[in-house]
Amino acid sequence: MANYNIDAKKDMTYDAIVIGSGISGGWAAKELCEKGLNTLVLERGRIVEHVTDYPTMNLDPWDMDYRGRLTPEQRKKHYKNIRSGWVGADTEHFWADDEANPYTEVKPFLWLRGHQMGGKSLLWGKQTYRWSDLDFEANAKDGHGVDWPIRYKDIEPWYTYVEKFAGISGEALGLPQLPDSHFLPPMELNCVEKHIKGRIEKNFPGRNMIIGRVAHLTRPLNGRGQCQYRNRCSRGCPYGAYFSSNAVTLPAANATGKLTIRPYSIVQSVVYDDKKGKATGVRIIDAETNEDLEYSAKIIFVNASTLSTTQILMNSVSNRFENGLGNDSGELGHNLMDHTYRVGASGIVDGFDDKYYKGRRPNGIYIPRYVNLDEKTKSDKFLRGFGYQGGGFRGGNAANIESFGAEYKDSILKPGPWEFFITGFAECLPYHDNKVSLNKEVLDKWGQPTLSIDAEFKENEKALNKQIQEDAVEMLDKAGLKDIVGFDNEHPPGYGVHEMGTARMGKDPKTSVLNKFNQVHGAENVFVTDGACMTSSSCVNPSLTYMALTARAADHAVSELKKRNL
Template sequence: MNDSAFINRNAQDTAGNTFDAIVIGSGISGGWAAKELCEKGLKTLVLERGRNVEHIKDYPTATMAPWEFPHRGKLSAKLFNDNPIAARCYAFREETQHFFVKDHEHPYIQTQPFDWIRGYQVGGKSLLWGRWTQRWSDLDFEANAKDGIATDWPIRYKDIAPWYSYVEKFAGISGNRDGLPQVPDGEFLPPMEMTVVEKHLKASIEHNFPGRNLIISRTANLSKALNGRGPCQYRDLCFRGCPFGGYFSSNATTLPAAMATGNLTIRPFSVAHSIIYDEQTQKAKGVRVIDAGTLKTTEYFAKVIFVNAGTLNSTLLLLNSTSSRFPNGMGNDSGALGHYLMDHNYRGRIFGEHAGFKDTYYYGRRPTGVYIPRFRNLTDKKEVDFLRGYAFACSSHRPQGNASGSPQIGKAFKDSLTEPGPWQMNMTGMGECLPEAGNKVSLSQDKKDQWGMPLLNIDCSFRSNEIVMLRDILQTGAEMLDRAGFKNITQLDSQQAPGLGIHEMGTARMGRDPKTSVLNGHNQVWGAPNVFVTDGACMTSGGCQNPSLTYMALTARAVDYAVEALKKRNL
């Protein structure tokens, strides 16, 4: 992607401002929308509110050594104190902070604590994501209907399965075919190897706890080269940006593919203000955009619009897109827009130490971990006193030295650093949150940001089902480590607020009825059929799998539908 591909046309140049398609946002789902639209021949404009980030060139810290950083990678006191929200994110460090939104730059309102972690640049948070990619199954797509809560998904696994395969083959997912119905197998590159203590834990769990499994994570890191990218170098520096293209990001994969068609135009520093609705055609006709630097307003026009600004920003945009047809926000006939916000509950963490396997180490820094898929409530028989379930993200390592019992200074301490310490295992529960109408976002009536956009008010909390589930997470995690011979087991409730899971979902959900949902089964906005929302905002429930792979698949599926509809003149 070159700066020459960017445009800043005169606001009055309607012809010059007209494209076949507009994509709002360039992150994981926006990049996929751009690739698919461009490869299908549509002249496509991608609007990105942040700066340009060009693959390789704009990864300034990618190959720096620890001693080249003034604070050895740690946050300075000023950066930490100035960013109490961003600093809670595990990836916000000295070497990555330039990819994160700083707290003062984009304020929002918290009715209840909610840590909104953002990355505004070309590529969005695809430069920062955890890269774990589990498929959903019908256990998830049927859950709302079976439990009689919220609203039913308008799709099932069979509708999205071929699209999972489609995006996996291009993105490059390493993993093992494990034959577990709750996390269906996909199109995998060879799996990365477990450590000896992870293999030990796997054997113990699967022997002592029938129905529970430990598998290597399915992850968007290349275990072998794919389409000129990678393979992964086992540096585990992914959040700095990977010059090898060893993991999937919009910058390394989908946007270059879109650019190669000659059909892509990217406009950075473009804050989408609202979608323009045509009352006569009963469709959207364009997007009103504020230049982030000059504050000038420009309108761009297209036959089809994909909204991929990130869950909460996509909903903010829809709420701000009012007209006589949609006085309460585009697609909001149901009143559901802004409601049913979800995030995964990552509060439960368990740590343990193993005295064995001292003669064994591991290769490099594997950029992923191991995974215990959901094992609670897999059948219709109620086995615990909460709905849905949870998974565990786990990993093991050997720290440098064994200085915990001695002062961290002096010759003995230095000598200890030349030898690896005992094996340590950590487990983090990832609990599903139920879609609750009271977990919601709304627009401030009197507070605006520097671009004149209303501030988003977030009102969200973990509810009773999540808290009961949390207790089970801590108990089962500890019992699995104990049975496998781990010692010094610690259970921790981090008490972190929603948002820090960085899996915001819902607020513009899919459904079967415009009276109860915002989008139909093809991600079209009810009442504005040429507007598609395919990022996390569209989610009807949250599952307990990492959600980004599902966004990718939904996006590719929706683009295919949109282009076919355009060909038939149905849009």
């Protein structure tokens, strides 16, 4: 697809370097290349070509050894990843090797990583929601963390910009707490979801239930095919229907002739020149040869994913920055956040036995935040808020049936009862003592310090989860479901895979790592636009905001470069 820098000595100087090729790195590459910059993307892992390198995209369980279950060798390789429940033989090639990439859990934390071209953009859930001023103003209003240096009006045009190119399907609601996007036609609720929507909205004024807003095409866009409702997204989509770097942004960058990708590049540090007062390049270790190399560029985007980005910045020491690049404030590595997850309720829906559905819709329902929006909805139990995702479905009848023979075979062809569930995603506050640090005692395969992660959900998150479960049970009860079960898996951070913070944006260099344009304080030609930059966590999925922040920062970077300010 792209120009690959396989011969390390061939080209060592570029206009821009992007570290990482995932959701934000892909956008950085696209924007910088389209603005005329010769751009080098440094990817830690292997090359993954769109379609060509999706080996399981069309396989059924019976096409795979052990029906898609992991072998003992694979389980050992992914001994931490498997706690998520998402790693199977159909996707394990896209998940990072835990043995080669260790980390230390001071407190329990699940760090899910994707080390290949495209990163976790091949694996993400694709739920895409705009933040609002309720989110950008939250820290200032309740005093937790520091104030965001931007507001919704600053990022609103960039949301529209990335949405038009990425392709977001969804339904407009006109809610101030969940601004509408530039939408493709929404996917459709099934019959049970429509029924429950009516019951919830009738019994709970102010609560809305809609189809999820997702980065899935419901009609062709820019040469990409629309979603085929296979729900095999995490294996790689041969139609390019869902957003990934491999299907969308990297091909756009490559079309300019300005893109070079170097795989197997373990970024050791960003090089800072004390005399020039700016970064001059990036040091890497070739993952295959262990050779040390250095690449030079005028601007650098660090988009390795939240914790990997911070690990690189912490390892980037110089006379000017003895404790990590941009760490004058001492906040680098602090304020780690994730969303709470896997708490809610489920139940059985009576009726609709003559109804079914076609296809495997890769999407569910969404109930936007409805608490702590204003004085009328204010809670005295907790700060911030939560939203729900979930859906209705019909399972099979094969389990727990006493019959056998022909009677049994007939019974398993009949669908079981309709079920419905909702699970909440709650905002985590930016606590200073939720942090990561370099562990120089535990080294990775390439002799580099690893991360120690010391983070936990605290009383506010636990109170949110309690309310999530109570409200979920009440809503399903009012909707007429039976056999309702409330649940809370009480998982540690990381399971939401929405890690944010550790290199936050802010107004004051004394309390933040980045400014309002995602530039590192004291090294303004270095930009961070992945999850590390986040100052708070909202309760909605963050990836759309990463895309918008990246496009905005790239625009600013090139503008400043032309003015010779960088």
